[in-house]
Amino acid sequence: MAELEAFISIIIARGAYAAKGLELSTLWSSIWGPSFFTQTMARNIYFSNEWDFSALCEMDSYKKVLCVTNLYMSSCSQQQLDVHLRNTWPINHVNLGSRYKYLVNRFPYFGKEDDLSSDQLLGSYIVLLLLELYLQCGRNVTKDNLFTSLELSWALNDKKTRLVSIVNCTRRKVPLIAKNFKQQLYATYVYKHKDTTLTVYQGKFNNNVILLSSLHPSVNIAANEETPETIQYYNFTQFGVDMMDQMARKHYVKSASRHWPVHVFFNVLDLACINAWILYKEVTGRKIKRMKFILELCK
Template identity: 45%
Template structure:
């Protein structure tokens, strides 16, 4: 695509109807791209059946655009960005559901953590699955609410939270010791594990009835801690994959930046679906390159018709290479090349090539 054509497309790229924007933005801060976002999430939910374990965590999409809900997080590599809550399948790393953080909402009946988990897990409730969360989301009320809908919860819980008894807040055990506590109705199991001499970790679980400690482990990690460690990093892996191969480009409009995030996440989901449907593994970088070529070929207008001979050559015979670089046989061209025409075997540079395979002017 020519550069000027690309700039023209980016100049007029919009994701909503501008005449209706003023009325929709009153009730929806995400109105400039909410229609595209909702279609993307609906496709994510309908195209995949998740496994028994899912994880919910945050993603900070790094950007410094002017946006009413931009976030600053000091513990992230990129301090500024748009925050998304992601629900990811633990085994395949498929994005199941996502939700943008649009700022404080005083009309919300529940706490933010509980509201996010219930919203993201709504399509997957009453199926016997388990969700893993960190201490921002985990609470006893959330665990009981999920358990009433046949969904278990495993997650770390804040030591200073209102659900924690006072004697547990000041509890100090010997190094690598474990203490298990249950609620009055025996629905929730609280595990206290002393990771360091001055620090312990609290985990809340409705999946485990008791705590089993593996005898071969030097640190004597309980079963709840090992399960949490094996399922907590799914969202971080998806965020890392999206950062490694990204379509992101400079732009000062936040809907365009959100659209880049949609493209990155949808490429990950397409890669997971391709592997599971075809039952074979492929490198994600190779898959993304092939996906980009196929998507561009759909919209590409053919400039000439290739003969059956050229198609057979393209499939069977790769472009021949010379041992030494020679001048291109075109009189107006002064380039040197080690490639030749596939039909007449004359030296031919890539600039004078007329096809995806190497075909010169005379052979065309």
Template identity: 35%
Template sequence: MLRTIQACTIEHARETETVDWFMAIPELMAFIAVVIWRGVTKVPSLSDNWSEMYGNKRIMETMSSDRFKDIMQHLRFDSKNTRAERVQTDKFAAISELWESFRQNCVTFYRPGRHITIDEQLYPSKTRCPFLQYIATKPDKFGIKFWVACDLKSKYICNVFPYVGKEPGRPKEERLSESVVMKLMGPFLDQGRTVTTDNFFTSISLARKLRSRKTTILGTLNKIRREIPPSAREIKQSEFSTQVFSTTDATLTVYAASRKKTVYVMSSMHSVIQTEDSRKRKPSTITQYNSTKCGVDAMDQMVRQYSVRAGTRRWPVSVFYNMVDMAALNAHVLYQACTGRTERRPDFLMRLACELAESYVTSKKIGKENHLRKQAATPVEPGKRQKCQVHHRCKKNPATVRCVHCYKLTCGKCKREVPWECQVCADQF
């Protein structure tokens, strides 16, 4: 994935800027580290990350502001030369190859538990995008919609697809909701799992399909759905009352939370419905649904808390930000599962960014030291007045020797007991 981003970014930069433009893999990893640091330590604007008041020391040591903006300007995820052909069949072509690699990694490297939650995620964005969505009930009205399957216990993102509009390959008789669930649950079928959905996805036909693949479903039903029998609508429900309708495929629970609110829950995992001994007398299907419905919502809340999202005019960059957020969350889950340690997400994200930037920062220091050694090897011309390089106030003082640590020319005021050791290095060592 990093090589794909590197190749596409270099290709775009050389077409628009200079033929010598280059970005190595360690530098790209350092760029992603800066993006993660920026998400953890929120500042008013991008330039404030390098300011004296709000600046992050790690960011300033890793990459300059001009270089970060230069990479961001040329950041691309596909080849522009072949994009026109691919867009004809794939609206997501500008980043589809990279996203498919990320999705496959999410599926491959984690085994989810019994309960998986499926829901939609609206990633906030107001860029010019052909499949931008408007959902009035969401906190951010505009964004790019993703279908997400999430493990209930760990909030690991098991599978995720973007919504780009009508799918040409989907049969007309098949509902979009059924197609989405079967596509998300494809790698996890035939293993005795339970999927929890909301009233957009739940249906009798979907329950039949999942049941044939050894998977059960638990979800709410919209009251206008044809799956609800007329007798269930005609019954006058009193407060905290329950009615059960059973079929060979699923069990429908009609629960009246109040005189004006009735909830319909369909389950293919409950053959017997029990009612709890309390004032509200909730049935077991309602209790089970309440405890398993929040997987994707909790995941989205965790991602937003330390999101790397920033203003951009290109929708592939917004998708890339969402990918980094999801990858960082999954990495935290995998780290805790593999090591058995419990670590706060901000601490983990800071260490993750440090490890990503470590290779580039080390090579940068080595390059600087080699440059200083090369500079130190250059003999001082006899009779030429050299300026001190240690302090700004000593720029006019004559200097004839170099420090043994930093190889900077040192004047008499900046030296210590040893004439070739400058005052700054003497304080450090």
């Protein structure tokens, strides 16, 4: 276990120093390299031949890292936080985060599911599976346009969950008046269908935004505001996951590899460091920069 923890520390620290522009070969240099690397572990690591890896090699590629991913996500999902949904790079995973920039759940998306019934949309199935622990609790879900549909809104309503989401204008059930909406800047059109409202907002001259909401029975615009309340609510609740994406890109542990399960493992480490940083600040009340926290974590 000590060697495994040292190995993970080296990976995280290597990513931190790579952000400073130091090359990999420099990190283990006896002249220029930080002593942390040479004192922790040698650069060249070899697996012992005493272990039987035959069973592991026969496994599906994703299953090789699934045990690590599941263990990590079971820990993250215990945190009861406000829920927002976002699809996140680099592998096709659908991630469930919070406005605290904290990841609470994730699900691998391969484009098809064996358990999908013939009358159920794939997108609705994926979202409901991801939100399974948070349904029937009166929560609100904010998400981007991935998997968004009227059927998803109805399915979430049945489970006491409200949806606020951007809608792709190419969706077949989007009204033609919404698809062809072109008005003066900041113009707003609201379309209501049963318990769902559709807000069409001309935020730019050549581009409008279509927003679906089962949370807002009506859409108001304050006298001193140009943006409808549905758009304001989306911008306020969605930023947490956007920030999580940006942080994962700014300081990351990834490196070149031809094996994509390795990249999944790297991504787990990146998100784990972000979650650990957020929890550390909440528990201790200490203000600490993320880079400094990462280096302390490695130590």
